[in-house]
Amino acid sequence: MKKPLAAALSGPFLRLYSLTLLYFSANAILNVLIPLKGESLGASNAAIGVVMGAYLFTTMLLRPWAGHLIGRHGPIRVLRAILVLNAAALALYAFTGLEGYFAARVLQGVCTAFFSMALQLGLIDALPEKERSQGISMYSLCATMPGIIGPLLAIGLWQAQNPALLAAVLLGLGAATGLVGCTARLGKPAAQGGGPDGAVPGPQAGRASASPQLGAGGGALRRSFRELAAQPQLRRCSVLMLAGSVVFGAATTFIPLYAAQVSGGSAAAYLMLQAGVVVAARFWLRKRIPSDGRWHPSFMAAVLVSLAAAALCVGLAAYGGAAAFYLGALLMGLAQAMLYPALTTYLSFTLRPESRNVQMGLFIAMADLGVSLGSIVMGPVADLFSYSAMYLLCAALAASLLLVSARETRSSAREAELPQGLA
Structure with missing residues (x-):
């Protein structure tokens, strides 16, 4: 008897993964083009960092409100609206210089806040518990896949110095993303993560999982920010x-x-190698990501050691050459592939269902803020010292996270010892 297809790999979800792939393709190109453009115009690392960081800083600010509005209006309506805005942002990149890139990055940040929240909350609500990590990992995989070919395309576009070609590529991506987004369908909600056809829950499912927190508006959001400090797992x-x-x-x-x-x-x-490892690891190792709601200290320690070693290799590459540089890319890709899906899946079990949407938005906002700070804060560090020193500082930061993981291990062990009714 043929084994049934996993819900995370069924038709409706594959369509959403394809949409994700198209949506993030433009950003994979722009992540290389914008720093090169800034450097050619004499901009400092701090200025380049601000322009680059504006994207995810805006996304971070809007994540909680995105969860609120998606729960109220439904993901499909919000999704179609932001894809129109995304096309407008790409048009700004196509027809302006560095002076217009900041505004375009802000617009793109608005789009990404709603786009990623709609898809990820849909996956969490629709998939069975044992397949959540696979669905989240597949989403992250498709968001990362453009990074394999995007840097090469960006270098080609940069060397061509042809504004018309750049405009055609960006506008084409905007149109293709909008077309696929219009054909996406979100089915009716089903018990325990969707029916056998893998349909993604519709607007009522968003309301069910978000209510009453989302229905309370700004007050609910303020309470959730307080819970970021009050809930130890989330914190x-x-x-x-x-x-x-x-x-x-x-x-x-x-x-x-x-x-x-x-x-x-x-x-x-480097960027192609890092993205290739992320894609390969998220696909081939997706079933290795814990999806049982428990904290796995050995797994998390391995991820964090990989992250620290990656930054160390990159920092020493100025002296050790290409071997250390590309080893850092391999380790960075492995850490990036595992960290986000593992933490997201863990929280999908530990957060209370009635407030999970908004609180998951707060958690994802921390990822956005971190990437933004990696641009905004580390730019001045590179200006004051060097790129090598900046990456060595990143290595020390990553190594210190082993202490945070150890604290969560001790906390989880104590909770496991409590009677079931008190845990």
């Missing part, structure tokens, strides 16, 4: 994601500029 996972994302953000923004200082180093090769 520690947010710290891990925030600091880890600082390292990822520093790599994304400054590798295109740092590679020129590494003997035999290529920014396109």
Whole structure:
């Protein structure tokens, strides 16, 4: 008898993954083009970092409100509206210079806040508990896949110095994303994560899982911000994601500029290698990501050691050459592939269902803030010292996260010892 297809890989979800792939393709190109454009115009690392960081800083600010509005109006209506705005943002990139990129990054940040929240909350609500990590990992995989070919395309566009070609590529991506988004369908909600056809829950499902927190508006959001400090699991996972994302953000923004200082180093090769490892790990290792609601200390320690070692290798690459540089790309990709899906899945079990949407938005906002800070804060560090020193600082930051993970291990062990009614 043929084994039934997993819900996370069924037709409706594959359509959403394809939409994710298209949506993030433009950003994979722009992540390389914007730093190169800024450097050619004489901008400082701090200025480049501000422009790059504006994208996810805006996303971070809007994540909680995105969860609120998606719960009220339903994901499909919100999704179609933001895809129109996304096309407008890409048009700004196509027809303006660096002076217009900041506004375009802000607009793109608005779009991403709603786009990613709609898809991820839909996956969490629709999939069976045992397949949540696979669905989240597949979403993250498709968001990362453009990073394999995007840097190479960006270098080609940069070397061509053809504004018309750049405009055609960006506008084409905006139109294709809107077309696929209009054909996406969100089915009726089903018990325990959707029916056998894998349909994604519709607006009522968003309201059911969000209510009454989302229905309370701004007051609910303020309560959820307080719970970020009050709930230990949410607080520690947010710290891990925030600091880890600082390292990822520093790599994304400054590798295109740092590679020129590494003997035999290529920014396109580094970013393609890192993204390739993320894609491969999230696909082939997706079933290894814990999806049982428990904290796994050995798994998390391995991820954090990989992250610290990656930043260390990149920092030493100015002296050790291309071998250390590309080893850092491999380890960075592995850490990036595992950290976000593991923490997101863990919180999907530990957060209370009635407030999960908004609180998950707060957690994801920490990832956005971290990547943004990796650009905004690490830019001045690179100006004051060097790219190498900046990445060594990132390595120390990543190593310190082992203490946070150990604290969560002790807390989880104590809760496991409590009687079931008190845990």
